[in-house]
Amino acid sequence: MKHLSKLLLLSMVVLGISSANAQDANNPWAIGIGTNAVDFYPTGNGAPLSNGMFDEYFNTGDHWNILPSVSQLTVGRYIGAGLVAEIDGSINQIDQFGDRSVNDLSYYSVDGSINYSLRAMLNNGWFDPVIGVGGGYTWVGDQDSDDIENFDAPTLNGSLGINFWFTDNLALFVESKYKHAFEPEMGQHFQHSAGIKFMFGGTDTDGDGIYDKDDECPETPGLPEFNGCPDSDGDGIPDKDDECPNTPGLAEFNGCPDTDGDGVPDPEDECPETPGLAEFNGCPDSDGDGVPDKDDECPDTPGLPEFNGCPDSDGDGVPDKDDECPDVAGTVANNGCPEPTAEVVKELNEYSNTVLFDFNKATIRSESEEALNSIADIMKEYDHTTFHIEGHTDSVGSDDYNLKLSKERAASVREYLVGAGIPADRLTSEGYGETRPIATNSTDAGRQENRRVEISLVED
Incomplete structure (x- = not known):
């Protein structure tokens, strides 16, 4: 004892x-x-x-x-x-x-x-x-x-x-x-x-020292502090609860990291290395216009969602980056610049119809200069519009002669307008001879109408 x-x-x-x-x-x-x-x-x-x-x-x-x-x-x-x-x-x-x-x-x-x-x-x-x-x-x-x-x-x-x-x-x-x-x-x-x-008599299938009865992951070796479940990335969150089991992360994000620290876990962060906003899935909006930078074509200037974050200063439906006249309202067809209305085009043609030439020549008569100067003044108001000058004749004479004469007369009008201050790259000309009559060639009055110069707009 x-x-x-x-x-x-x-x-x-x-x-x-x-x-x-x-x-x-x-x-x-x-x-x-x-x-x-x-x-x-x-x-x-x-x-x-x-x-x-x-x-x-x-x-x-x-x-x-x-x-x-x-x-x-x-x-x-x-x-x-x-x-x-x-x-x-x-x-x-x-x-x-x-x-x-x-x-x-x-x-x-x-x-x-x-x-x-x-x-x-x-x-x-x-x-x-x-x-x-x-x-x-x-x-x-x-x-x-x-x-x-x-x-x-x-x-x-x-x-x-x-x-x-x-x-x-x-x-x-x-x-x-x-x-x-x-x-x-x-x-x-x-x-x-x-x-x-x-x-x-205890069973430990995965050999991690934790019996199967108490092992929440009985077929995978794990740690006692996680009831037998592994923590592959060592972030203190067992793999079974870790949404990013192979990358160390944070408990508030179920084991996923937040690399840029913006409160949006990397798997949900479309910009994981740049701090951003939750409403934009972790991406920034530098100009605060409601369009995240990754989708914003003008990330440093507040703009509109319909223009991918770019502004439209003149409100004409053409964003400033594409608007050749960003401070003046224009049309989409004219790249944001104003273009002549139908009334303006009509006025141009009222002047052009009064332009006279010497008989069978392309020389402009002096009495037509006032009408051409009025045309030039109107064109200067639309400095982003290209105008097309058309020459036409009646049916008297051969087709080839009439075509040649109409081209020369249209070119004479273009040359005059260039001399009056209209940029040459904004003017085109072409002659159509007798192919586009607007009246009968059977009467003097009809032929008079067909001998004309017309002005139209060049569409992009």
Whole structure:
């Protein structure tokens, strides 16, 4: 007993610095081997807990029958809710039967019990008190003899023990069991046990040290702090909850990074390296016009969505970048610049119809200069418009001659207007001879109308 006390003290010191688990659903099976001591003395008057029952409880020298070898084997199975079903078999040699000395009576017992662990109430530490109740059968004496000291009987048992868990699978156990025999001659007695208990049967499919029952990722090696799930990118968020498991990220973004720190995680950020706004999926809007820079053709100037972020200063429907007259409202057809209306074109042709030429020549008569100057003044108001000058004749004369004469007369008008200050690249001319009459060539009046100069607009 002196050596046993030292062993218990050493175990307490070691266990105080060790982490451990008790028998549970992860390791449902346990096998124990140990030694046992049988004490027939401190049983009082035969009734449990009667006066005097524990008076000699610790008198190991006078009353305990100890077989100093492996003399007990236990097998236990966890059944849930802290309960363990256990069966054990023991052998011993009885030299002290109460206060009587006997001569090496054999002792055999087989017992079954239901044990309840109090460890969960003590914060699941290494210290694991256990209480149990059960029954068994005990044989004492030489069963092949008719000696009076041969007897056997069923027993009703109650036990109190402690498991000291060294590791997840190994414990030192001590137990004291009261056995109430249903045979008066046998008497009531205690059986004390001590030994080593091995726990096994747990399944750890992925080998990460966490049993499948508690492993939220039982087929993938993981970490204890994540209940057996891995954290591949080491960002503190297990892969099963990490939307970006291979890239370190932030908890508020479910493990995804926010490289530019704009509050929009990279997978949702269309501009992940440039701080932007949530409403534009993480892209900036430098000019604040409601069009993100990536879609804004004028990112530094507030503009309109319909013009891809570019402004239309004159409101003519042509964005400034394409508007040749950005400060004057014009037409889309004329690249944002104003163009002559039908009334203006009509006025131009009223003047051009009064232009006269010398007979069968392209020379402009002097009395036509006033009309041509009026035409030039109107054209100067539309400095982004190209005008086309057309020459026409009547049907008198050959076709070739009339075509040549109409081209020369149109060219004469163009040359005069260029001299009056109209840029040459804004004027074109062409002659059409007698091919486009506007009146009959059968009368002098009709032929007079057909000999004309017309001005039209050149459409881009």
